[in-house]
Amino acid sequence: MHFVNSKLTKRFDLISTHVILGGFALFALFPIVYTLMTSFKNETEVLTRPPTFFPSTLVTEGYEVVFNSEMVRYYIPNSIFNSMVSSVVVVVLASLAGYTFTRYKFRGSRALELAILGLMMIPGLTNLIPLYRIASELRALNSNIFIVAVYTAGGLPFAIWIIRSFFETIPIELEEAALIDGCTPIQALRMVIMPLAAPGLLAGFLLMFVDTWNEFLAALVLLSGNARTVTVGMYDFQSSFEIAYHVWTAACILIMLPVIVLFIGLRKQFFEAMLAGALKG
Amino acid sequence: MIEVTSLESQPHIRVGTVTPGMRTKWFPFWLLLPSIVVLLALQVGPTLYSFYLSTTRMRQGVVTDVGLENYGRILNMPSFREALRLTLIYAGSYVILTVLLGLLIALLLNRRFKFTGIYLVLIFFPWVISDVVAGTMWRWLWQPTYGLIQNWVTANLPAFGEHIYTTAGGAMFIVVMAAVWRGLAFTTLVCLGALQTVPIETLESAALDGAGRFRRFFRVILPQIRPTLMVMVLLASIQAINSVGLIFSITNGGPGGATKTAAFFLLETGWRNGDFGRGAAASVILFFINLALTLVYLRLMGRERK
Numbered sequence: 001m002h003f004v005n006s007k008l009t010k011r012f013d014l015i016s017t018h019v020i021l022g023g024f025a026l027f028a029l030f031p032i033v034y035t036l037m038t039s040f041k042n043e044t045e046v047l048t049r050p051p052t053f054f055p056s057t058l059v060t061e062g063y064e065v066v067f068n069s070e071m072v073r074y075y076i077p078n079s080i081f082n083s084m085v086s087s088v089v090v091v092v093l094a095s096l097a098g099y100t101f102t103r104y105k106f107r108g109s110r111a112l113e114l115a116i117l118g119l120m121m122i123p124g125l126t127n128l129i130p131l132y133r134i135a136s137e138l139r140a141l142n143s144n145i146f147i148v149a150v151y152t153a154g155g156l157p158f159a160i161w162i163i164r165s166f167f168e169t170i171p172i173e174l175e176e177a178a179l180i181d182g183c184t185p186i187q188a189l190r191m192v193i194m195p196l197a198a199p200g201l202l203a204g205f206l207l208m209f210v211d212t213w214n215e216f217l218a219a220l221v222l223l224s225g226n227a228r229t230v231t232v233g234m235y236d237f238q239s240s241f242e243i244a245y246h247v248w249t250a251a252c253i254l255i256m257l258p259v260i261v262l263f264i265g266l267r268k269q270f271f272e273a274m275l276a277g278a279l280k281g
Numbered sequence: 282m283i284e285v286t287s288l289e290s291q292p293h294i295r296v297g298t299v300t301p302g303m304r305t306k307w308f309p310f311w312l313l314l315p316s317i318v319v320l321l322a323l324q325v326g327p328t329l330y331s332f333y334l335s336t337t338r339m340r341q342g343v344v345t346d347v348g349l350e351n352y353g354r355i356l357n358m359p360s361f362r363e364a365l366r367l368t369l370i371y372a373g374s375y376v377i378l379t380v381l382l383g384l385l386i387a388l389l390l391n392r393r394f395k396f397t398g399i400y401l402v403l404i405f406f407p408w409v410i411s412d413v414v415a416g417t418m419w420r421w422l423w424q425p426t427y428g429l430i431q432n433w434v435t436a437n438l439p440a441f442g443e444h445i446y447t448t449a450g451g452a453m454f455i456v457v458m459a460a461v462w463r464g465l466a467f468t469t470l471v472c473l474g475a476l477q478t479v480p481i482e483t484l485e486s487a488a489l490d491g492a493g494r495f496r497r498f499f500r501v502i503l504p505q506i507r508p509t510l511m512v513m514v515l516l517a518s519i520q521a522i523n524s525v526g527l528i529f530s531i532t533n534g535g536p537g538g539a540t541k542t543a544a545f546f547l548l549e550t551g552w553r554n555g556d557f558g559r560g561a562a563a564s565v566i567l568f569f570i571n572l573a574l575t576l577v578y579l580r581l582m583g584r585e586r587k
Contacts, residue, residue, distance in 0.1 A: 001393055013392065014394055017389045017392055017394055017397065018397075020385070020386075020387050020389055021386065021397060021400040022392070022400070023467070024386055024404055025399075025400045025404060026381075026401065026404040027406045027468075028403055028405075028406055028407050028460065028462070028465075029403060029406065031407075031415075031418040031419060031422060031462070032406060032407075032418070033428060034421075034422065035418045035421070036416070038421065042529050044426065045335075046428070047535075048429055049426065049427060049428055049432065049554075050436070051428070051429045053429070059585060071552070079337070093315050093316045093319065094316070096313070096315065096316070097312065097313055097316045099312065099542075100309045100312040100313050101583075103309075104308075104309040106309060107307075112313070116316070116320065116490075119325070121326050121571060121575045122324060122328055122520070122571070122574070123519060123522075123523035123525075123567070123568075124521040124523070124566070125325070125525070125544055125547065125548075125564075125567065125569055126328070126331060126547075126564040126565070126567050126568045127323075127327040127331065127564070128330040128547075128548070128551070128552065128564070129331060129334065129547070129551040129552065129557055129560040129564050130326075130327040130328070130330040130334055130561065130564075131327050132322070132551075132552060132557075133330070133334065133557055134327065135328075135331065149319070149322075149323055150323055152321055153322070153323030153324045154323075154324070155361055156316055157320070157324075157582055160316070172473070178309060184311075185308075195461075197370060202328065210409050213411070213415075214410070214411035214412065215411075216358045216412060216413050216526040216529070217525065217526060217548070219554050220529075231413045231414070231526075232413075233412050234411075234413045234414060234417060234530070235413055235529065235530060238417065238530070239494050242311050243424075243427075245424070245427070248417055248421065249417075249418070249421065251466045252414045252417055252418060255411060256409075256410045256411070256412050256414055257289060259409045259410070260406065260409060260410075261410075262409075263405070263406075263409045264402075271401075271470070274470055275470065275474045
C-alpha cells in the first residue's frame with residue numbers, strides 16, 4: 001500500500017522498512033538469545049566483569065541443577081496437567097456455547113451473550129483474594145483440580161468469543177442437509193460442524209494453553225509446595241538460588257520452550273484466531 | 282443467518298433448524314448450562330464475594346462486620362495513594378509506548394514488501410513468554426554488577442549511572458521497558474488488522490488528489506482506524522493496570538516501594554499480609570476503575586456510531 005513517486009523513493013522505503021523492522025525484531029529476540037547463551041555458561045563465567053555474550057565453553061551445569069530440582073520433578077508435570085485439562089475443557093464448553101449462540105435465538109440470548117463477554121472485563125486479579133478465601137474454606141488450596149476450574153472460568157469468555165466467530169462462518173444449510181439425511185442433531189454437530197470448525201477449536205486450544213502455561217498470579221496465590229507450577233517455581237528459584245543466573249536462565253529456557261515450539265508450529269491458526277478476536281470488538 | 286419460526290406455538294423460541302430433536306425448548310439451555318455454572322461459580326461469585334469481604338475484618342478467625350471502614354482506611358493510606366500514582370505512570374507509559382510503536386510497526390508491515398512477514402512472527406515471541414520468565418531475563422540484563430546492558434551503559438553512557446536497577450526511576454523504567462517488550466506484539470497485530478480494513482481505492486484516490494504521505498495518514502487512515510485504536514487503548518490500559526507478574530519478578534515492588542502499583546498493593550495486603558478485608562477493598566476499587574474505563578469506552582463507541 002505504497003504510492004511510488006520514483007525508483008529512489010521506493011528503494012528508500014524498502015531499506016528503511018527493513019532497517020526499522022529488523023531493529024524491532026532484534027529488540028524482541030535479544031533477551032531470549034542472551035538468556036540462551038547464559039544458560040550454557042558456568043557459575044564463574046556468569047559472575048565475571050565485564051560480561052561476555054557468548055559462553056567460552058558450552059557447559060550444562062545450569063540445566064543439571066534444574067533437572068535435579070523440583071522444577072522438573074513436580075512443576076513441569078503440574079503445568080502440563082493444568083494447561084492440558086483446562087484447555088480441553090474450555091474448548092469443549094466454549095464450542096457448545098458458541099454453537100448455541102450462533103444457531104439459537106431465544107428471549108434474552110443476546111443479553112446472555114453480552115453478559116458473558118462482559119465478564120472478560122473482570123480482571124483475574126480482583127478475584128484472587130476471594131478465590132483464596134474460597135479455596136481455603138473448601139480445603140482446596142494446593143489442589144490442581146481447583147486451579148483448573150479457575151482457569152476454565154477465566155478463559156471461557158474469551159474462548160466463546162473466538163470460537164463463536166468460527167461457527168458463524170459455517171453455513172446452516174450443511175447441518176440441515178445432514179439432518180435430512182438422517183443424522184441426529186448431536187451427530188450433525190459432531191460429524192459435520194466440528195470438523196469444519198476444527199481450525200477455530202485448535203486456535204482456541206492454543207491461546208488457552210499458552211495463557212494457562214504462563215499464568216502466574218492465581219498459581220502463586222492458590223498453590224504451594226509440590227503443587228506449584230512452572231511460573232511460581234521460577235519465582236521461587238530467584239530466592240533459593242540467590243544469583244545463580246546460569247540456573248535461572250536454564251529454567252527460563254525450559255519453561256519457554258514448549259510454548260515457543262507450539263507457537264511456531266501453529267502460528268497460522270494463532271494469527272487467524274488473534275485477528276478474529278481482536279478485530280470483532 | 283436463516284431463522285425459521287417454530288411451527289409449534291412457542292412464542293419466544295425461534296430455532297435455526299427445523300428438526301424434532303433440536304426444537305425442544307430446553308435444548309439450547311442444556312448446551313449453555315455447563316458454561317453458565319462455571320462462570321457463575323468462579324467469576325461472578327468471587328466478584329460478589331469480594332464486595333462482601335471488603336466490608337469485614339478478620340481477627341484470630343473471628344469475622345466482624347465493619348461497614349465501609351476498610352475503604353476509608355485504604356484511601357487514607359499514603360502507600361495506597363502512592364500505589365495509584367505509580368499505576369498511572371506505569372500504565373500510562375505502557376499504553377503510549379505500545380500503541381505508538383505498534384502503529385509504527387504495523388504501518389511498515391502494511392507496506393507489504395517481501396519477507397516482512399517474518400518480522401511479525403519474531404516480534405510475537407515475547408508475547409508467548411510468561412511474564413515471570415520475561416521479568417527474570419530483563420532483571421538479568423540490568424543486574425547492577427554483572428548485567429550486560431548495565432555494563433554497556435556504564436561504559437558508554439555514564440550519565441545514567443552505574444546502578445539503574447536500584448534507583449526508583451530506573452526500576453520503573455526497566456519494568457515499563459519489559460512490559461512494552463512483551464506487549465508490543467498485541468498492539469502491532471491489532472493495528473495491522475485495522476490497517477488492512479482501509480480500502481486501497483480510497484488511498485489511491487487521495488494520492489491522485491495530491492495528498493502526501495502524512496496527509497493520507499492523518500486524513501484517511503487515522504479516521505478509519507480510530508475505533509480500533511480506542512479498543513486497543515482500553516484493552517492495553519486494563520492489561521497494564523491488572524498485570525503484576527513482571528513487577529514481582531523484576532523488582533518485587535522495590536526499591537523502597539518505587540514499583541508498588543495498586544495491583545501489587547492488593548496482593549501484598551490481601552494475600553501476603555493476610556488482611557482479606559483491606560485486600561478485598563482494594564480489589565473492589567480496582568474493579569470499579571476497570572468498569573469506569575469500560576464504560577468510557579462504550580460511550581465513545583456509541584458516539585462514534587452516530
